[in-house]
Amino acid sequence: MQLEFERGDADQPSGHALVYFRDSNDQDAIGVTYVVILPVPLDIGKYMPPFLAGQVAEMSANVISSFAFPPAPEPFDSVAEAERVAEIRGDDLVFAGTLNFSDAFDMMERVNEASAEYGRLYTEAHGEDDDLDAVIEDALGGSQKYDEDDYDLMYGEMDEADLLTELSQQLGRMRYSVESGDRSMANETEATIRAIGRYLPANREVAKIVAAATSTSQRASELAQLYVERAYCLYREDYLRLKKIDEDIAGINTEG
DSSP states (O other), rough: OOOOESSOTTTTTSSSSEEEEEETTTTEEEEEEEEEEOSSSGGGGGOHHHHHHHHHHHHHHHHHOEEEEEEEEEEEEEEHHHHHHHHHHHEEEEEEEEEETTOOHHHHHHHHHHHHHHHHHHHHHHHHHHHHHHHHHHHHOOOOOOHHHHHHHTTTTTTTTHHHHHHHHHEEEEEHHHTTHHHHHHHHHHHHHHHHHHTGGGGHHHHHHHHHTTTSSSSSSHHHHHHHHHHHHHHTTTTHHHHHHHHHHHHHHHHH
8 A cells, every 4th residue: 555645654654544445436525543553562462451461462563553533534534624623633644545435344454555555664764773563473472373273263154254353453554564475473363364264155255365465566555455355345345346247356366
């Protein structure tokens, strides 16, 4: 995803940004979310009851890298108002593209992607000095490893909608780790995505999502996102949209 900094500097992100999108059905309408890089490591599992801790362990590292709230862009008065608020608060103001505001799943996926990209830019700019990834790993006690029983606990009882939401979140983490060159996180996240895939129908083609997500090709992120959206369409039985996505996927694969 390409982020356009309208306030602030992409080479030196401040670590907190108002990120806005335009509605594909109404170019005058915008939606805004707030992305922040937490300055101190936070392990959410420490504050959860023991029986839930395993289910949020993966989420902890993701939140520390980049946190977006609300999880889908909320309506905002205007770009001018967003600029005014960003100026008052000292925030970056970032345009993240156009999307369909009537598609809640797509909005959440795009926010995850924007959050991951902003986090990547921040780490790229400040990582050498702060060694943020090392701090996070130390705070969480090193890379988390899971066995089959752990995955059964985390994903075995989820319905498909929740599994696809988790898959989308992990995809954002995967793209961030691949683009930032963090092989340890990439390998860990790949294992998690494959585990999620075991609880999804075979035609969701999670293996293709992994292949696209781990690629370093120019359009890899777009292709991975299309495969995830394809899985959502199958789940929602939105076959008209599915046909268009399959055409887009074929077009990208033909280019490659």
